[in-house]
Amino acid sequence: MADLTFQQLARANRQRCENGFRRAVEDWSPTDWATALAAEVGEACNLIQKLRRGEEVDLDAIADELADGGDERGPALPAAGAGPGAAVRRKFKRDSRRVGSDVEL
Numbered sequence: 001m002a003d004l005t006f007q008q009l010a011r012a013n014r015q016r017c018e019n020g021f022r023r024a025v026e027d028w029s030p031t032d033w034a035t036a037l038a039a040e041v042g043e044a045c046n047l048i049q050k051l052r053r054g055e056e057v058d059l060d061a062i063a064d065e066l067a068d069g070g071d072e073r074g075p076a077l078p079a080a081g082a083g084p085g086a087a088v089r090r091k092f093k094r095d096s097r098r099v100g101s102d103v104e105l
């Protein structure tokens, strides 16, 4: 299976919003998308915390929650005025410069 691109995820998210949730991506504000993203990351962190405590946790469940966060991130970034690919590339470059690395995306 080919790697997933931000564009594919954004396109599928938009389609699913419209034909699954019966609303447009734009119907949610940046705050709506950001809080949804935070909620998904929080769900993943909760599972990771349980794992740290030695509780039995399905690792696929952690991956699912992080994937849910990825689903929310796509619409959140355009709503805030930046495409996800451009935002990740820009931030990665800034962080590389901060740590003295020449690695860029």
Ligand SMILES: [Mg+2]
Residues within 6 Å of the ligand: 040, 043, 064, 065, 068
């Ligand atoms: Mg979830």
